Amino acid sequence: MDSSEFLHIEKVSKTFPGVKALNDISLSVRKGEIHALIGENGAGKSTLIKILSGVYQPDEGAEIVIEGWRAHSLTPIESAKRGISVIYQDFSLFPNLTVGENIAVARDIEKGSTFVHWREMRRTAGKILERLGVDINIDASLGSLSIAKQQLVAIARSLTYNAKLIIMDEPTSALSKGEVDLLFRIMRSLRAEGISFLFVSHKLDELFAISDRFTVLRDGKHLGTFDEEGLDDDRLISLMVGRKIEYTIFPKRKRTEPVLEVRGISRTGCFQDVSFDLREGEILGLTGLVGAGRTEILQAIYGINPPDSGKILLRGEEVSVHSPIDAVRYEIAYIPENRLAEGLVLRKTMSDNIVVTVLDKISNRLGLIQRDKQNRLAQDWIQRLNIKPNIPEMQTSKLSGGNQQRIVIVKWLARDSKILLVDEPTNGIDVGAKMEIHRILRDLAESGMSILLVSSELPEILAIADRIIVMRRGRIAGQFDGDTATQEMIMEKAILGIKQQVG
């Protein structure tokens, strides 16, 4: 390791039960460098960050070197002591406290002092803000600042820890162009002082505007580290997508009857002027980078956060869906991305989770649930979708990811929904189980169900979607047919060109 490097890691792997999140990663970050970390959802970026910040410990055999100091793993305290500072997406700030306190109170906490030294705190905060060249009132309440300014406060706080490497997770997702410019200006001036950044983002155009080097991760593996000259649009796209499609590719069908028509819907801060058709019996893939607004579209159709303007038509008739209750009445189903927190009630049994949508079907006129009907229904569906283990009374939390996802799907099948809104259905599931979910979805489409499928995994989309819509930054960027599309074509629409730099 040479002395111009701040951080150098090798042979870093991380295995969770059933899944290998990181596989033999190596990474080096130089002093005074802005280093981009690129990869799709699930590529292992957040796991890597957690290892660097000491929240996770890597598998045996890992080597971590920070400015010459060696270790096999880090603790949060050690990591902070060595100069690594992470700014999470929620910033870890206090909206009810002042800017100055948000920046500098950590010093007093560290020292374990009884009293708070306001003058020093203000001086420290003031100096750091000056160093950053930012004009923010120290006494302003943090909650009154824009997100962009709050982020600068978060960076300022890192500097009080004498951070030498600041890791930022999706820092620009809520910033306007002008605010991004300011952030970059500050990052560059800190870089000149020798501070390094590890920058995780999906906004490739911005990454290319600011980064010195890029590391690409895919499926937990390190694909390569490049500097700007070594990377262009095509190379980048091929790196990000170039895996072989291991999935079974299903024959694509051409459908014609629109069952759901979305016309010009917009929602402030989520998406703008989105129009498309979902046809009967088709799987329409909705893809794009994370943060493009795909989940927001699903949630708008399902009534969780309805659009501010535009129309939604169901079989030709305009409908207004104000809540999930309306949506269910219109026979729309929603399989949320966060399966554990939003798709299932983990403490309850498989049987209970399956019938929650069809309580009216299994109860009699008095509103009493007939246990035998419930058991039969649950048993029936568990068998039909081959859910293991075949014990309806088992707690859902004890199932594997793939089986849990099947329960989520099953509860809507029991409802006989006609439109299925699915968000990242195979997230965190192993390959074999993924393919089975694909088969289930295709079978459902065959039998007439219309599926709007959000997925970040391009091979998955290409395997099962009949048509594909690509979103980019809240708008629709392109449409393709499932049989002619390629990963490159999709990626090209999903990102802005590298040469189209920001500021």
Add this chain to the structure above:
Amino acid sequence: MPTNKLSAFIRKKEFILLVIFVLVFALMSALAPRQFLRPFNIQSMAFQLPEFGILAIAMMIVIVSGGINLSITYTATLSSIVAAVAISSMGQAGVADWKVILLGIVIALATSLAAGAINGFVVAYVGVTPMLVTLGTMTLFEGVSLNITKGGAISGFPDSFLWLGNATIIGIPVPMVIFVAIVLASWYLMGRSRFGFSVYMIGCNPRATMFSGINVKRVLMGVYLFSAVLCALSGLIMSSRYNSAKESYGSSYLLQSIAAAVLGGTDIAGGYGSLSGTILAVMILQVITSGTNIIGINPYLTNIIMGAILIFVLALNYLSSRRESRKLV
């Protein structure tokens, strides 16, 4: 098969409660055999338990839904006070007794439903945390009650009204009959109906339940309305037994009903609760209060015992759940 069911039952919490009940009962009998085991005392307990048991069920249901209802005792007394005013003025006007009583019951229910609607609205539709809402409504209801009674008690019930709280049907106290009816109704409602099913789901994970298309707001409103109905019935029994209505009656039942729910295995965070467990807990607590009263233990000590039971059970729950999670790691 029978042995499996038996052993499964033994391992369940309800069995432990049954054992505790038997032990406490035996303890009280041993400490004051002549008074405690007297038929009069047994009957007296049977008269007293229902008003408490009904409130405990009302509390359990709200806790299962993920909340808490601090206003149950004042809802009960407010309903009984409003009903009492109506009954006593009607009675003086010479209206037929049974009509008067029926009217009283209807008015009590109407009052409690209004009270429950306030709770339900602010919890379900405005979204304020139940603890704070019911803290406010508890004060509000007490204030309204005091406004009506001016601090005193309302009496002047026709004799036939006393039947509700003091008579027996084939030897079984009327309140106990009412209580059993409520238990059956609650068992169906919570254990067998769609509504009850939804309440349990909401108590575990309101967001996922909402995403599944269940009208969470309506169910929560229903929870507070149902709990209010139970409060009204408890209030009617109390005012019939004491032959008067006052806002402070049954105020000790607030703490006791939470203790009963928790002791009966209800998860204070919501999502899990057993009706039979709560009833067994009610029986245990009732035996404790009656027994300590008979033995001659200062009534103030009873409060201490109740508070201690509550804290003890919660502490036990926490420690055992920590041990469980350590086992998993």
Add this chain to the structure above:
Amino acid sequence: MKLKIRKGKEAGILAVFLAISLVIALSSPVFLRIDNLFDIIKSNIVLGIMAIAMLPIILTGGIDVSVASIIAAVTVIIGNFMIGVSSNIFAVFVVGCASGAVLGLINGLLVAKLKIPPIVATLGTMSIIIGVVLYVTNGTWITGIPQNFINFGRTDLFAVSVREGEPIGLPIQFVFLFGAAVLMWFVLRHTLVGRGVYAMGGSVVSAERIGYDLDKITIFIYTFEGFLIGLAGSVHTSIMRQVDPGAFSGFELHVIAAVVLGGASVLGGYGSVFGTLLGVALFAVLNNGLILMHIPVFWQKIVVGVVLIASISVDILQKRYSESRMTRVDIEPVEG
């Protein structure tokens, strides 16, 4: 933007306070008489100290319904201490504060270490404490307070002469209210524990990440609350010159109402000593107004209940609105 709303909240409370005072003054000029005003102050000093004591707990999203039982216990303890051991005023106060602190510590441990929800934990301790108090005293009052203590309690800071009768003065107990306010202000503003309270109220997750010891802070605020309640108990005894264990029944609701009226938000760590004092003032004036205007005192409970619900509802609605309008996606501008 949010800070302005908060500062606006305290300004709003002040405005309401002035408005209500005006209404009362217009309908009963007696309100503005010096002796009435000083009377209001004297009868609400204890409420003031207790509301200040509870502020940090509300700020962190907790609650304590055992405060009335704690003060009852303290008054009984110091009553017996004064008569049986020593009537040294300083000693009495020390014993009062210490016993309050011990009781508060119990609450703190239950909430922090056993993770019992504050409402349930304090309901439990409330019953136990008041049960013990009533059991030990059997409800009997303690009279026979030593003369020096009585004299101490009667002292006025300064006298203001009044048209009829004896001169009215600002009671010496006011010093304790002032002292408690300053002390709490100092703790909340200048100690790390105090800042930790606000941090916890603002974001528990961030507070933990940044290194605050949440358990320690929780235990502290309940113990400190107990300490100040002990102070309030000593002050109360000096005012009333006797001990009535049952005198505080239902008082906890007044304290909670005063804190919430004073703008302390259960949701975000907003609130201040000044606001709490305003809340107490508002509560006191409302009460006095009810009496002067011959409105039955029962209305007080109704008003308290309604205000509690309304004030918290507004808080929640504000928060929900701002959350639903958050920006999630940076929408691409249309290309020309």
